[in-house]
Amino acid sequence: MGRRFFQRYTPEVARGLLGVKLVRVLGKARLSGIIVETEAYRGWRDPASHAYRGITERSRVMFGRPGHAYVYFIYGFHNCLNLTTEPEGVPGAVLIRALEPSEGVETMMKNRKAIATADISSGPGKLTQALSIDRALNGEDVVTSERLFLERGRKVERAGVSSRVGVKRGKRFKWRFFDAESSHVSMEMRQRLQNP
DNA sequence: GCAAAGATCGGCT
DNA sequence: GCCGATCTTTGCA
Numbered sequence: 604m605g606r607r608f609f610q611r612y613t614p615e616v617a618r619g620l621l622g623v624k625l626v627r628v629l630g631k632a633r634l635s636g637i638i639v640e641t642e643a644y645r646g647w648r649d650p651a652s653h654a655y656r657g658i659t660e661r662s663r664v665m666f667g668r669p670g671h672a673y674v675y676f677i678y679g680f681h682n683c684l685n686l687t688t689e690p691e692g693v694p695g696a697v698l699i700r701a702l703e704p705s706e707g708v709e710t711m712m713k714n715r716k717a718i719a720t721a722d723i724s725s726g727p728g729k730l731t732q733a734l735s736i737d738r739a740l741n742g743e744d745v746v747t748s749e750r751l752f753l754e755r756g757r758k759v760e761r762a763g764v765s766s767r768v769g770v771k772r773g774k775r776f777k778w779r780f781f782d783a784e785s786s787h788v789s790m791e792m793r794q795r796l797q798n799p
Numbered sequence: 800g801c802a803a804a805g806a807t808c809g810g811c812t
Numbered sequence: 813g814c815c816g817a818t819c820t821t822t823g824c825a
Contacts, residue, residue, distance in 0.1 A: 642806070651806065653821095661821060679818030681807050698806060728807045769806050 604753045606746050609669035613645035613688040613695040618780045620686070620697055624705065624756040627734040628749060634711055634734050636702030636724055637756045639785040642767045643778040644685070645695040651773035654694030664742055665694040672743040672751060674736060681728030682737045686745060700727045700779075703787040726789045760784060 604623070609616055618641075626635040644652040644665075653662045653675070664673040665687055673685040673696045689695035702724040704711055711723050711733040724730035731737065736751070745752050761783040766774045768789070781788045 644806075653806080656822085659822070675806085676820060677805060678807050679805095679820075683806065685806090700806090726807070767806070771805090 604670070604746065606668075606670050609686065609688050609746075610690055611688065613643040613697060614778050614780075616686075616688045616695075617641040617643040617697045617778065618762060620699070620753075621762055621780055621782050622756045622759040624754040625699065625702060625734075626706075626752055626754055627736065628751075629735060632707055632710060634707035635754075636704045636706075636711075636730070636734075638699060638701075639703050639782040640699075640701035640788045641780050642698040642700055643688075643695070643776075643780075644698065645689070645778075647694065649773050649776065651767060651770035651776075652694065652696075662694065665696050667691060667742075668744075669695075670744060670746040672736075672740050672745055674731070674738050674741040676738060677728075682731040683727045684731050684736050684740075698727060699730065701725045701781070701785075701787055701789045702730045702733075703785055704733070721787060725787050 620638050620641050623638050624635050625638055654665045658666055668691050669688050671687045673687055674682055676682055684699045685696035687696045704723050715723050715733050717723050724733045743751050759782045763781045763783040764777050765779045767779045
């Protein structure tokens, strides 16, 4: 995926990432999964976004060039992976919320101590654990990186849209996108199917 | 300095 | 459905 893909209106990128394969290379091992759920965080008017109050040490990456990883640590336990969007200077990022595992499933299971494959990466904190993604990858350029990047995946026929989950403010933005035909999304919110 | 909240998960009731 | 774990970031004194 080129830089231009990310340099657009964030909800558009979030929708466009559905069906794309996220690849993590660890030594000679390849771990990957198809993105089936995303959320957009954008601009200065979105109260749920880390960029809401302007540039801080943490949110700096969101204001930088598009196509970079923004990884933050939350609740004392979990890392969350985002990909930055919009032209430089405009804050935006897409939170990757769920993957459908494809390569390296055994390793991901081990990383997760999971017994069911549906449980490997069906949540933002789960997938970073499965793919060994932490803040060491914050700021990684996924357009040129060889340890974290995107590849062509499959076409998503039916995309669902809803409010974002887990946020208190900014509910009015319908910026959560998911593959309505996937059984690997983070929650069973497969009602309210629409076309974005 | 310090206190409080947080883009979560898993276990228990 | 509710609760606890655990620690970073941020806002305010």
